[in-house]
Amino acid sequence: MKHHHFFINASTLVHAHESSSTPCPSSSTRNSTSQWHLSLPSKFNSDLWCFKNSGRPMARSSKLSASFVETQSGGTRWNPSTEQIRILEALYRGGMRTPSAHQIELITAELSRYGRIEGKNVFYWFQNHKARERQKQKRSALLALCANTTDIMSPSAAVSNMGKECSMAGNKKRCRSWNVAGIDDGDHDKEKSCDGTLELFPLHPERKDT
Amino acid sequence: MKHHHFFINASTLVHAHESSSTPCPSSSTRNSTSQWHLSLPSKFNSDLWCFKNSGRPMARSSKLSASFVETQSGGTRWNPSTEQIRILEALYRGGMRTPSAHQIELITAELSRYGRIEGKNVFYWFQNHKARERQKQKRSALLALCANTTDIMSPSAAVSNMGKECSMAGNKKRCRSWNVAGIDDGDHDKEKSCDGTLELFPLHPERKDT
DNA sequence: GCAAATTAATGATTTATTCAAG
């Protein structure tokens, strides 16, 4: 996980000619912001941010596999070149986390010199990278913490719980019971009282430490 | 699954009471609402919510600050366990923001099963968590705006623009452009340009493909 | 050595939150 160097490059940059079919919609309706129901922030909704998968159908089904996909000009997902990755990581290290539309533009422009790339790729890259860095970090933190506070009773439970909110199977079903004010989870157990004041908890189902 | 684990604790409340040197007047005036200039809802004024640091003297003296104010039972400040955090966050997500005195009682009772905890810990946790969530959000909003306007190469424009809604005004000096709020990696390489506006890239150092 | 099979990474989408404006 340390070294994601992809030896792709050159092949991808074909983009230029292949984009044949309506790069960004085109013709008439370039203002269609919803071609991607992606919940992109409005700032990304300008036609600049069409994000239409470079305009192709996406043919995600037929499994044309390796046959000629590798001509990736446009049929496959973005495959960042080493240069692109290097730059993106440098930006990330520099503190960039959620680039603005304009920044994405610039970045895309710059990175396009190293292979095909679109704004959405940059956008997603930061989203994913940020999330995964955090995840990585969190995990180690939790593990450390977990080691310290074994208060959960069984390490296994603790571990499994780490990521999930209260899926502690079996043992402590009392999880859903405190859903106080609003936003109900939907899993209505008998214990739920939702009135916020009373029976916030199962009221001492068991005890477990100190 | 959220992950804002704040290891808050009660340290903050120190200031509140120490200022007047009447920690929890208690004895006679239990109805004194102002012992904590914290804007505690009146409902917290019952003696139940004296928050007298668990009944100990509280060393109301000068600047008891962090020294030992939080010397809860053991001598250290509250250190929430993972379970406690998990539960508190679940409640927060469930919509709880400012639990009533009764709710705090219940929550404290429940959480005490996972480690030492007092009502004030719960109370302050919600105060802090709410505040920090808001802060975090506001900051990212500002940053986004900042990033947008200041963009990559015209700080001036940016500044003028952001005056309108970013209170960050003056003292924020417009952040380091991208440098978000979050968990900074800390591993900054030389390429960091931190001014965010200029030299996002080496600006075309060379070319290498196509 | 080479591919099919398997696993690990990571790009792309969807879903759930948050706060606060209306």
Add this chain to the structure above:
DNA sequence: CTTGAATAAATCATTAATTTGC
């Protein structure tokens, strides 16, 4: 209370690594 804007978390899907049998 409802809804808009924005983001983060969770998840889906595909590509690259790698393992394995020959």
